[in-house]
Amino acid sequence: xxxxTFGEVNxxxxxxxxxxxxxxxxxxxxxxxxxxxxxxxxxxxxxxxSHGCVSKILARYNETGSILPGAIGGSKPRVTTPNVVxxxxxxxxxxxxxxxxxxxxxxxADGVCDKYNVPSVxxxxxxxxxxxxxxxxxxxxSPTLDKTLIAPPxxxxxxxxxxxxxxxxxxxxxxxxxxxxxxxxxxxxPTNFHQQLSHPQMNMNNKPQMSSCVTPCMMRAWASSHSxxxxxxxxxxxQPMTQSPPMTMQCDAMNNHHQLGQNYNTVNYYGMKQSVQPxxxxx
DNA sequence: ATCGTCACGGTTGAG
DNA sequence: GCCTCAACCGTGACG
Numbered sequence: 048x049x050x051x052t053f054g055e056v057n058x059x060x061x062x063x064x065x066x067x068x069x070x071x072x073x074x075x076x077x078x079x080x081x082x083x084x085x086x087x088x089x090x091x092x093x094x095x096x097s098h099g100c101v102s103k104i105l106a107r108y109n110e111t112g113s114i115l116p117g118a119i120g121g122s123k124p125r126v127t128t129p130n131v132v133x134x135x136x137x138x139x140x141x142x143x144x145x146x147x148x149x150x151x152x153x154x155x156a157d158g159v160c161d162k163y164n165v166p167s168v169x170x171x172x173x174x175x176x177x178x179x180x181x182x183x184x185x186x187x188x189s190p191t192l193d194k195t196l197i198a199p200p201x202x203x204x205x206x207x208x209x210x211x212x213x214x215x216x217x218x219x220x221x222x223x224x225x226x227x228x229x230x231x232x233x234x235x236x237p238t239n240f241h242q243q244l245s246h247p248q249m250n251m252n253n254k255p256q257m258s259s260c261v262t263p264c265m266m267r268a269w270a271s272s273h274s275x276x277x278x279x280x281x282x283x284x285x286q287p288m289t290q291s292p293p294m295t296m297q298c299d300a301m302n303n304h305h306q307l308g309q310n311y312n313t314v315n316y317y318g319m320k321q322s323v324q325p326x327x328x329x330x
Numbered sequence: 331a332t333c334g335t336c337a338c339g340g341t342t343g344a345g
Numbered sequence: 346g347c348c349t350c351a352a353c354c355g356t357g358a359c360g
Binding site: 064065066067086087088098099101102103106118119120121122 | 331332333334335336339340341342343344345
């Protein structure tokens with residue numbers, strides 16, 4: 048408990064909290080140093096972060112442009128919302144012999160779902176079996192009619208689970224994003240992000256909608272708007288700044304706001320007193 | 331000496 | 346309020 052609160056010390060003498068991401072300040076510093084041409088092994092020693100971690104963070108940055116850790120915890124957003132179930136039910140009633148993959152196509156065609164949140168064929172089959180099939184009398188279920196349960200796999204469509212939650216995928220169009228999603232609002236990002244991330248679940252009783260600018264992809268591979276350059280300049284244009292705050296202050300702000308409902312929002316990431324500075328500040 | 335990878339023990343949060 | 350589960354984390358070791 049105490050150990051976890053105050054962190055552990057790794058082989059290099061750096062402090063870390065097992066299971067928790069490094070502070071954004073250190074993550075940012077890793078990227079900075081790498082961009083300055085410092086070798087990963089030197090970054091590892093300088094920041095007292097394991098080289099595996101440095102390697103991982105750099106690799107992620109190269110791949111996604113994001114320095115932020117992925118979304119920890121939680122469940123995948125539900126795709127089988129009441130609205131989707133309702134539509135499946137309608138399709139099934141209209142055509143009792145409809146295949147699950149046909150239902151899937153119709154959900155897409157009718158705009159009930161998009162390619163990111165359309166249920167898989169197996170999910171549709173399960174819905175038909177559990178939620179719709181159970182509502183009718185057991186004897187009324189004719190195996191010959193219920194071809195949804197015996198439909199052959201329609202090829203690539205069966206990959207839908209991976210289409211829904213790819214680790215990396217083409218970035219969503221940001222054109223329709225409200226400015227609140229931009230880095231200019233980084234200090235308040237968690238609120239916005241959690242609203243964005245929970246959007247599908249929060250609208251379960253309404254038409255399921257995935258934000259046009261925050262897709263499931265972004266839940267895994269964070270938006271590229273968290274790039275170093277953006278973070279370095281996340282101050283709103285025109286916002287008066289008497290003196291540019293030190294990088295670490297900006298990052299502390301990000302740390303303190305990074306994830307909602309966590310215990311280190313008033314003290315720093317490790318629950319250390321604010322006087323305790325990250326390693327790299329000492330040298 | 332360096333770096334990519336992975337098992338491990340841990341945390342987190344939606345359902 | 347507790348539990349489960351699947352996501353994530355950084356470390357440390359290996360090759």
